Amino acid sequence: DAGITQSPRHKVTETGTPVTLRCHQTENHRYMYWYRQDPGHGLRLIHYSYGVKDTDKGEVSDGYSVSRSKTEDFLLTLESATSSQTSVYFCAISGQGDTQYFGPGTRLTVL
Amino acid sequence: GENVEQHPSTLSVQEGDSAVIKCTYSDSASNYFPWYKQELGKRPQLIIDIRSNVGEKKDQRIAVTLNKTAKHFSLHITETQPEDSAVYFCAASEGGSYIPTFGRGTSLIVHP
Numbered sequence: 001d002a003g004i005t006q007s008p009r010h011k012v013t014e015t016g017t018p019v020t021l022r023c024h025q026t027e028n029h030r031y032m033y034w035y036r037q038d039p040g041h042g043l044r045l046i047h048y049s050y051g052v053k054d055t056d057k058g059e060v061s062d063g064y065s066v067s068r069s070k071t072e073d074f075l076l077t078l079e080s081a082t083s084s085q086t087s088v089y090f091c092a093i094s095g096q097g098d099t100q101y102f103g104p105g106t107r108l109t110v111l
Numbered sequence: 112g113e114n115v116e117q118h119p120s121t122l123s124v125q126e127g128d129s130a131v132i133k134c135t136y137s138d139s140a141s142n143y144f145p146w147y148k149q150e151l152g153k154r155p156q157l158i159i160d161i162r163s164n165v166g167e168k169k170d171q172r173i174a175v176t177l178n179k180t181a182k183h184f185s186l187h188i189t190e191t192q193p194e195d196s197a198v199y200f201c202a203a204s205e206g207g208s209y210i211p212t213f214g215r216g217t218s219l220i221v222h223p
Contacts, residue, residue, distance in 0.1 A: 042200060043213045090155070098143045098160075098211075101157070103154060
């Protein structure tokens with residue numbers, strides 16, 4: 001597996017609380033992505049980054065924000081978690097912008 | 112933007128049979144087509160990919176074919192084994208766009 005980790009791996013939180021998920025890579029890859037995976041929907045892109053401080057929205061970005069202050073770290077923040085954001089979140093990295101390598105995932109439950 | 116359709120959503124086969132999963136894409140500029148395998152509770156992992164200058168690529172029991180004219184590509188698994196049971200995702204992207212579009216996945220079940 002590529003050098004990519006996610007933390008935490010599991011989290012249970014309550015509606016209305018802020019949540020931050022972290023993706024860390026040791027591959028020095030330029031591109032980083034956050035996806036959510038829900039039954040019947042496959043992988044849906046939330047936000048992505050093409051460099052330090054360079055980020056853009058994906059197809060399901062409402063309610064999420066991201067930051068990338070260093071090449072190796074990409075943070076996903078839910079400002080005020082809702083039950084609809086219960087999901088499995090995957091971070092991915094890519095060196096050339098084509099082949100993606102995924103992190104182990106974070107299972108988030110919002111009660 | 113790109114749209115990727117993947118079929119079937121579920122595929123059940125007997126061990127030793129072949130399995131074929133098909134994807135169609137809409138953007139003729141797409142030129143990179145990876146396939147990912149996701150075992151239960153695990154991360155998606157690349158198993159094979161193909162670029163638009165190639166019509167077919169093989170790696171042991173798996174192969175991918177690409178028909179650029181018809182804008183579809185397929186994953187072929189021969190001599191299926193129970194450990195092939197997983198969800199398979201196709202994707203398509205245009206070189207330089209760095210944003211792949213994924214299909215919704217196919218759940219392959221291989222019965223011993």
